[in-house]
Amino acid sequence: MLPLNQLMLNTRCLLNLTNRIIFLPLTIVFIVSTLSLLLIDYQLRDELHQRVELELTWLAKSAMESLVLLNSPLTLSTVDRVAKHLSLASDARITFIDDSGKVMGDSMIPIDQVPILDNHLNRPEIQLAQVTGIGISRHFSRTLNEEYIYVAIYRSLKVGGGTSGYYARASLPDSTIYYEVIKLRLALASIAIVSMLTLILLSFISSRWIARSVEQDRLDLKSKIDSGIHDIELLHELDSMLGACSELSEAGSVVKQVTPRLLPNSSGAISIYKSSRNKLEFIMFWGEEWQGVTEFKPEQCWALRKGHSHQSDHNDTQIYCEHFSHLAIEQGNKASLCIPLMALGEAIGVMHILKKEFPYSDLLLTNAIAKRVGLAIANIELRYSLRQQAIKDTLTGLFNRRYLFESLEQLVALGMRNKSQIGIIMGDIDHFKSFNDSYGHDAGDDVLKEVAKELKKNTRIADIVCRYGGEEFCIVCPDSTQEETLLIAEKLRLAVAKKEVKLSSKEMVTVTISMGVAMFTNSEDSIKSVISEADRRLYQAKSDGRNCVRGDV
Numbered sequence: 001m002l003p004l005n006q007l008m009l010n011t012r013c014l015l016n017l018t019n020r021i022i023f024l025p026l027t028i029v030f031i032v033s034t035l036s037l038l039l040i041d042y043q044l045r046d047e048l049h050q051r052v053e054l055e056l057t058w059l060a061k062s063a064m065e066s067l068v069l070l071n072s073p074l075t076l077s078t079v080d081r082v083a084k085h086l087s088l089a090s091d092a093r094i095t096f097i098d099d100s101g102k103v104m105g106d107s108m109i110p111i112d113q114v115p116i117l118d119n120h121l122n123r124p125e126i127q128l129a130q131v132t133g134i135g136i137s138r139h140f141s142r143t144l145n146e147e148y149i150y151v152a153i154y155r156s157l158k159v160g161g162g163t164s165g166y167y168a169r170a171s172l173p174d175s176t177i178y179y180e181v182i183k184l185r186l187a188l189a190s191i192a193i194v195s196m197l198t199l200i201l202l203s204f205i206s207s208r209w210i211a212r213s214v215e216q217d218r219l220d221l222k223s224k225i226d227s228g229i230h231d232i233e234l235l236h237e238l239d240s241m242l243g244a245c246s247e248l249s250e251a252g253s254v255v256k257q258v259t260p261r262l263l264p265n266s267s268g269a270i271s272i273y274k275s276s277r278n279k280l281e282f283i284m285f286w287g288e289e290w291q292g293v294t295e296f297k298p299e300q301c302w303a304l305r306k307g308h309s310h311q312s313d314h315n316d317t318q319i320y321c322e323h324f325s326h327l328a329i330e331q332g333n334k335a336s337l338c339i340p341l342m343a344l345g346e347a348i349g350v351m352h353i354l355k356k357e358f359p360y361s362d363l364l365l366t367n368a369i370a371k372r373v374g375l376a377i378a379n380i381e382l383r384y385s386l387r388q389q390a391i392k393d394t395l396t397g398l399f400n401r402r403y404l405f406e407s408l409e410q411l412v413a414l415g416m417r418n419k420s421q422i423g424i425i426m427g428d429i430d431h432f433k434s435f436n437d438s439y440g441h442d443a444g445d446d447v448l449k450e451v452a453k454e455l456k457k458n459t460r461i462a463d464i465v466c467r468y469g470g471e472e473f474c475i476v477c478p479d480s481t482q483e484e485t486l487l488i489a490e491k492l493r494l495a496v497a498k499k500e501v502k503l504s505s506k507e508m509v510t511v512t513i514s515m516g517v518a519m520f521t522n523s524e525d526s527i528k529s530v531i532s533e534a535d536r537r538l539y540q541a542k543s544d545g546r547n548c549v550r551g552d553v
């Protein structure tokens with residue numbers, strides 16, 4: 001049995017597990033996405049810088065081309081106009097610088113201030129362009145008071161008759177890139193936040209779902225355990241009740257009470273082998289009144305033929321046992337199950353059950369019930385046969401002297417209480433020694449058996465007929481007067497005298513019996529004294545010529 005607190009503990013563990021299952025991946029996803037975002041941010045910034053530099057290079061080259069294509073002399077006003085014109089097409093600042101470092105035009109500086117601008121030869125991008133043709137740098141612009149990215153192109157141009165070098169420079173404030181980066185970061189952060197929120201929501205929903213299904217599983221498990229405990233308790237009860245039964249009828253009523261609680265909506269019966277073992281007879285049932293056959297041959301039961309249980313609807317078949325089929329079909333196509341009842345490796349009977357269906361749990365239960373019922377029946381039969389051996393004479397089947405004294409004690413006590421008399425008849429076959437000597441001991445045994453049958457046949461059920469020893473018999477007649485007992489004795493004497501016994505040699509013989517009668521009339525009479533009195537009368541009968549009854553009239 002699984003205790004309830006153990007069950008709760010298991011559930012809590014499961015919930016903790018659920019938390020771990022959900023929140024651990026969530027944390028990992030959060031860390032991975034944050035790192036990815038940082039990487040993307042870094043790469044995008046780098047990419048953006050490269051693109052800006054490329055764009056500025058292209059702009060600087062275009063500006064230089066514009067200067068080359070300018071049909072006018074390269075004066076401050078023409079060059080500055082080109083710079084300002086070009087800047088209309090982009091956000092970039094365009095600056096033209098001549099060979100000597102003097103600014104010839106700037107898209108962001110009014111023309112009147114251009115001449116007063118610093119010499120630009122010391123600018124890193126100009127110095128680089130002078131050497132390699134193109135120069136890129138980032139530094140603080142003292143003119144515009146802001147951090148800028150600069151790309152400068154150097155080209156020698158034909159001016160008048162000679163050539164002169166010019167720099168075309170395109171630049172963008174760093175803040176422009178910074179704002180772009182900020183915009184990108186905002187977009188990425190928004191995507192990340194929405195994704196995380198979605199993930200958290202999904203995790204929350206799935207954790208609720210897992211918790212609900214875990215709870216459902218727990219309840220299912222609990223109800224299964226409860227019903228399992230209930231079944232175990234009932235099986236235990238069945239076990240102990242059957243163990244305490246001494247009669248098959250008692251076992252039958254226990255099975256009738258307990259089995260329907262273990263197998264609800266079922267009906268069934270138990271049949272056991274007759275001693276001849278060629279037939280089985282119905283001994284008990286449960287559920288609906290048993291409508292099936294009460295006697296059948298072992299060959300009519302598949303379970304007994306196979307040596308193990310037979311289920312009619314196994315593997316979608318409809319193979320019913322012959323002793324059972326009509327019932328299963330009449331009662332709405334119910335499934336039938338036959339289980340051999342085993343004891344000491346031998347089938348002693350069969351349990352047949354009708355039910356709509358047999359789930360696996362029912363099969364386990366029916367087998368457990370059959371096992372217990374089989375053992376109980378075997379025990380009862382064993383006890384019965386031991387008891388019979390203890391109280392019966394094996395040759396004649398009559399009760400023995402031991403049973404006579406046991407039952408007399410009870411009968412005398414009861415008789416004295418009820419103020420009724422008990423008659424005792426002692427009988428002895430006449431000249432039995434000479435019969436044995438003439439016909440042999442086996443013939444003597446046959447005569448003893450036939451005399452016993454006659455005595456049994458001519459007495460009431462309540463009378464106790466015993467073999468007292470050898471060829472001597474004792475018959476107890478409860479609730480009988482002396483006259484009645486004498487009449488019974490006379491009747492028995494006549495019946496024995498009339499009986500012709502056929503010996504194995506086919507010879508027909510007759511014997512006679514002498515009888516003495518004595519009575520229990522009051523509580524003072526002891527068993528021994530009354531029997532001695534009956535014995536004394538018997539010897540009186542012997543001495544009076546035998547084949548007669550003696551007793552006080």
Ligand SMILES: Nc1nc2c(ncn2[C@@H]2O[C@H](COP(=O)(O)OP(=O)(O)OP(=O)(O)O)[C@@H](O)[C@H]2O)c(=O)[nH]1
Nearest residue numbers: 428429430431432433434436441442444445470471
């Ligand atoms: N065949 C057979 N004989 C038995 C059995 N028990 C006792 N006897 C015999 O029964 C005979 C009894 O003989 P006795 O007691 O002398 O008495 P009786 O010959 O019947 O003579 P009366 O009683 O005087 O008529 C003995 O020979 C026993 O061996 C038994 O179970 N089977």
